Amino acid sequence: MFNNKELFKTVFKEQLVSRLGRSMEDATAGDIYKILGGLIREWVGQEWAKTNQNYRVQQEKQIYYFSIEFLIGRLLGNNLLNLGILKTVQDGLLDLGWDLEQIEEQEPDAGLGNGGLGRLAACFLDSLASLKYPGHGCGIRYKYGLFEQKIVDGDQVELPDNWLQKSCVWEEQRLDERVEVCFWGRVEVREKNGSPVFDTVNCEKVWAVPYDVPIIGYDSSIVNTLRLWSAQPSIDPSVIKSGEFNRHDRFLDYTRSVESISEFLYPDDSSYEGRLLRLKQQYFLCSAGIQNILRSFDKLELSYTKLPDKVAIHINDTHPVLVIPELMRILMDEKGYGWDEAWDITTRTVSYTNHTLLSEALETWPVHMVRELLPRVYMIIEEMNKRFCGMLLERYADRQYLVSQMAIIEHDQIKMAHLAVVGSHSVNGVAELHTKLLKGSVMKPFDDLFPERFNNKTNGITHRRWLMHSNSKLSHLINESIGTEWIKHPQQLLQLKSFKDDAAFQEQIMNIKRNNKLRLAAYIAQKQGITVDPDSIFDVQVKRLHGYKRQLMNILHVMHLYNEIKDAPTADHVPRTFIFAAKAAPGYLLAKSIIKLINVVADVVNKDPEVNSKLKVLFLENYSVSLAERIIPAANVSEQISTAGKEASGTGNMKFMMNGALTIGTLDGANVEMYEMLGDDNMFLFGLRSEEVLEFYKHGGYLARDVYEQEPWIKRVIDQLVVPGPFCTYDREFELIFQSILEHNDEYFVLYDLDSYAKAQAAINEAYLNPQDWASKSIVNIACSGRFSSDGTIHQYAEDIWDIRQVQPSNFV
Numbered sequence: 007m008f009n010n011k012e013l014f015k016t017v018f019k020e021q022l023v024s025r026l027g028r029s030m031e032d033a034t035a036g037d038i039y040k041i042l043g044g045l046i047r048e049w050v051g052q053e054w055a056k057t058n059q060n061y062r063v064q065q066e067k068q069i070y071y072f073s074i075e076f077l078i079g080r081l082l083g084n085n086l087l088n089l090g091i092l093k094t095v096q097d098g099l100l101d102l103g104w105d106l107e108q109i110e111e112q113e114p115d116a117g118l119g120n121g122g123l124g125r126l127a128a129c130f131l132d133s134l135a136s137l138k139y140p141g142h143g144c145g146i147r148y149k150y151g152l153f154e155q156k157i158v159d160g161d162q163v164e165l166p167d168n169w170l171q172k173s174c175v176w177e178e179q180r181l182d183e184r185v186e187v188c189f190w191g192r193v194e195v196r197e198k199n200g201s202p203v204f205d206t207v208n209c210e211k212v213w214a215v216p217y218d219v220p221i222i223g224y225d226s227s228i229v230n231t232l233r234l235w236s237a238q239p240s241i242d243p244s245v246i247k248s249g250e251f252n253r254h255d256r257f258l259d260y261t262r263s264v265e266s267i268s269e270f271l272y273p274d275d276s277s278y279e280g281r282l283l284r285l286k287q288q289y290f291l292c293s294a295g296i297q298n299i300l301r302s303f304d305k306l307e308l309s310y311t312k313l314p315d316k317v318a319i320h321i322n323d324t325h326p327v328l329v330i331p332e333l334m335r336i337l338m339d340e341k342g343y344g345w346d347e348a349w350d351i352t353t354r355t356v357s358y359t360n361h362t363l364l365s366e367a368l369e370t371w372p373v374h375m376v377r378e379l380l381p382r383v384y385m386i387i388e389e390m391n392k393r394f395c396g397m398l399l400e401r402y403a404d405r406q407y408l409v410s411q412m413a414i415i416e417h418d419q420i421k422m423a424h425l426a427v428v429g430s431h432s433v434n435g436v437a438e439l440h441t442k443l444l445k446g447s448v449m450k451p452f453d454d455l456f457p458e459r460f461n462n463k464t465n466g467i468t469h470r471r472w473l474m475h476s477n478s479k480l481s482h483l484i485n486e487s488i489g490t491e492w493i494k495h496p497q498q499l500l501q502l503k504s505f506k507d508d509a510a511f512q513e514q515i516m517n518i519k520r521n522n523k524l525r526l527a528a529y530i531a532q533k534q535g536i537t538v539d540p541d542s543i544f545d546v547q548v549k550r551l552h553g554y555k556r557q558l559m560n561i562l563h564v565m566h567l568y569n570e571i572k573d574a575p576t577a578d579h580v581p582r583t584f585i586f587a588a589k590a591a592p593g594y595l596l597a598k599s600i601i602k603l604i605n606v607v608a609d610v611v612n613k614d615p616e617v618n619s620k621l622k623v624l625f626l627e628n629y630s631v632s633l634a635e636r637i638i639p640a641a642n643v644s645e646q647i648s649t650a651g652k653e654a655s656g657t658g659n660m661k662f663m664m665n666g667a668l669t670i671g672t673l674d675g676a677n678v679e680m681y682e683m684l685g686d687d688n689m690f691l692f693g694l695r696s697e698e699v700l701e702f703y704k705h706g707g708y709l710a711r712d713v714y715e716q717e718p719w720i721k722r723v724i725d726q727l728v729v730p731g732p733f734c735t736y737d738r739e740f741e742l743i744f745q746s747i748l749e750h751n752d753e754y755f756v757l758y759d760l761d762s763y764a765k766a767q768a769a770i771n772e773a774y775l776n777p778q779d780w781a782s783k784s785i786v787n788i789a790c791s792g793r794f795s796s797d798g799t800i801h802q803y804a805e806d807i808w809d810i811r812q813v814q815p816s817n818f819v
Contacts, residue, residue: 008091014098015485019768021045024697030102038104039112041097043175046085047220054208054220054229060813061140061620065306068140069318070299073127074291074325075271076145076232077119078219079471079631081176083110087475088136088224094757115630117151118234118271120589121550122465122657123361125631125795126436127322129468129657133800135223135230138812144157144295144326145769146287147177147217148271155589155628160605162591166291177217177234184215185297186240187290188279193381204339206382211240212264214294224470224493227815235294237267276593282379285371289380292328300336314354318808321430323361324369324422330356330429331386337814339382343391357432357807359463360423361654363440363448364554369422376420387425391415401455403728412451427452427459432807434463437655437698445699449487463677463803465655466796472661473791476635479518480788487511497791503789512781519642519666519784526640530624536612542581546667547645548629550639551588551597554692558743559756560584560645561604563764564623565723565733568610571617576622579620580771585637587629599742601625603733610732634658639665642780643770646671647763649754651696653677666784668773670766672759676794682788688783690773692766693759702755710752713760720760726749 008014021041022028028037061068074650083106086092096106119125127143134141151167175476191209195202219232239261266273266283274280299317308317321327337348363367377384391414398409410416414424427433433456435441441462445453453460474481474493484492488507492498505511523540530538547560564584571579586604590597608623626633644662646653646669653675663669663680670690671677681689694702702708714721724747726733727740734740747757748801774780792798804810 007099008094011094011098011101013276014091015092015102018042018045018098018102021363035108035768036112037102038099039109041471042099043110043113046082046089047175050085050089050220050222051230053222053227054231057227057229057815058231060815060817062302062305064813064817065316066140066813067316067318067808067810069134069804069810070144070295071127071130071134071143071320071322072291072295072326072329073124073322074143074146074288075119075124075322076116076127076131076143076234077121077124078116078128078131078232078630079125079635080110080113081219082113083475084132084471085222087470088132088222090225090479096120106419110632114172115151115632116123116174117167117169117630118145118148120152120272122655123323125467126465126657129466129796130800130803131221131230131232131472132224133466133472133796134223135228136226136468137800138226138228138815139798139800139804139810140230140813141810142230143221143232143243144291144298145232145234146268146271146291149236149265149269150234150271152271152589153592157601157605157625157627160457160602160609162590162598162601166785174217174219176219178219179217180216183298183301184213184238185294185301187212187214187237187293187297189286189289189379191381193385201344204382204385210260210265212290213238213240214290214297216294216298228813233295233298235268235291236263237290239264268458272591273795281371282375285375285379288325289328289332292332295326296329296332296336310337310343310351311347317355318810319356320803320808321356321358321426327358327369327422327426327429328380328383330425331383331390334386334390338386353429353431356430357434357590358426358428358430359434359436360444360449361436363443363654364652368448370419371422373415373418373420376724387414387420390425390428398455408451412455416730423449424452427456431457431459432461434461434807435654436463436465437679438462438464439651439673439678440654440675443696444652461806462586463799463807464679464794465657465660466794466799467657467660467664468797469493469664469792469795471635472638473664477518477522477639477665479521480515480639482517483514484788487500494507496795496797500789500793502785506782506785506789509778512778512785515784515788516777516781519640522640526636529636530626533626534624536622536624538583538624539581539619542583542622543642543770544583544585544640545645545770546585546637546641546662547642547647548585548587548626548634549658551590551594551601553596553746553754554649556647556649556754556756556759557586557604558590558600559647559760559763560586561600561607561623562720562723562756562760563767564607564611564621565726566719566764567621568607568614568617568732569719569722571620572614575616580774581620583622583624585624585626585641586627587633587637588628596742596746597742603727603740603743606733606735634661638667640660641665642669642774643667644669644671646674646677647693647759648672648674649699649759650674650694651699652754660791663787663794666788668770668780668783668787670763670770679793680790683793684786688771688786690766692762694755699755708751708755708758710747713757714748717761720757724757 131143151169153164153547154167156163179605187207191206194205214235215238221230262267267286333352334348337343402408435444488501527538527540596708604625611623644667646659650672672693727744728738
């Protein structure tokens, strides 16, 4: 693209004048971003077109990854890195008077996700392109992201996240490839050539308009596609005059209803209307995506029996499960296949990842809602259930209770996870422990029935964004120490183990960490006006706010540390800076109360002169990918403290590990596999094991009130939630949290694990007092982190599930 810095500067200045009519002296940071993004997008377009053309000409089998979330974050820096021109552009802009980091700040985070689910999808797309696999994403182009979080008087306030306000330089609208999606209506049956034909009439039609974002592979010449669908009205306003819409306000109501489909990620589902909108979103994504895939397949002029040989469709959790009945519908109603042939094609094409064991997250939909909104799709689901239950009755004649337990439809509810398992050829968990629990509990009857279907694929993260881009100084040190082969083969990071006792290397690692902490400290000072000690332990918990992730346990321990310092202000304490960032679902009152508690504790601690030299607490608002890129390289301690058996995998744990933070955590999710590599010397474990948690759930035996009564320091902090004092400004201020622990018996075992957690935190203090030993542990964590690169995970998916091959751009025509 740019052979050298001078060429870049020349082209850039020319484009600034020709496109915006501005000189360098008059340009704003927004102008610089717009021109730079446009230059990259224009150049990448050639490789993008060549990639798609050759996939088609060579009839490559392609994977389409369906996800309701794609948390792609900012793309500018990552694209420059993957194109190999980051240094050229950085130096060129500096000569022109601009800092690249300042320009990157002009790009809004594409907040098309809530947390790990969406970030995993983004990492997978990066790995697919970088490893030269033909693979694309399929999602929704939400007008507004999850929400913009503001903290007002300690409370979370949700504002619209208008990430498209300044337009998106990366996307390309493909209006000519729009497809029609139908809702409501009724099904009429007629006969043709002796076979029934199903027509849906009087339906409401919606245009699904695709917007494509190029996914650039690292040093690969491959540019794959993230296709995001936007809902637009299918009826021209002129039809109002024809009488079809006899009132103008009816057309406006229709338009507003259509636009709402792609307006918000996760609309509030506390009402019937909100639930209905979520269902519409899911079908909109599935129908548009399937129609698009089949239209591309038609160009190959092959029999649809060959579809599984050319197309793999992967559903990321249960949100896109409607691809199964939708593919069946099109194969039968539009392509003329019978049930058995359509079923064989569908099940051999679709695969499914399960991401949760939480019962509230295993989606179900009321029969009447699906039947009314999607009448033909419901008929197909009903037939699937009938045939599946018939097979179960034959197989389990002596255990008929299994039929209702495994049915797709039960008690007027459609169980989407059951639909996904029955209608796909592969079901995978996302960590060894998660898959074991999935097969042994939630999905045990299905594993007994389809043992060949279940497998594990531990999640991963792209080391290009989470190490090379977000922590470039560490990346450069690694290059100088072991060469650059680790970039293409991240498991080679293991070579760093040989440096764990090297004093000079330890010092370099510690200096890089301290510089990252200084950078974060400057950000905190700018945003919140609070000074933090860069030599204190930066103890970080950043992730979605949920009860099972136990941010509550963390802040209760902080309250305990405050009490200890107040009780003995002259005693020695290792300085700590506790950093939180998290969004709570708008309707999740307990989670929002925990955010309030964190902010109240922070306010008390940070303003107390007797305490704040030894303890600081920060809640950084509006957690995002770009904020994570700033926080994670600066962390000394990574809080991965979920209730054992509740976290499917986690990917934040991997990002912190890759950046040299030490983990305090339970043996949950991928922590288990991290522990297998790191051992007791390089992690700080505590708390219940998953089998002990399951035992308590099955047989009882845990009473939170007993712990409360028997452990004085725990009783003290719990009382401080409701008794006026330093953290409670009025009587019973945090009653909701208090009740969740003592009245509802502490569902996530916060009190049970709290003392064990405090002891692990004390061990962290002791370890931090030995800088060389701490640096050694940090180096071992970095060295072992290559195991969790998403490149390795994608290789496993490609070989074991999708059956796709790496392409060679050198062979492209």
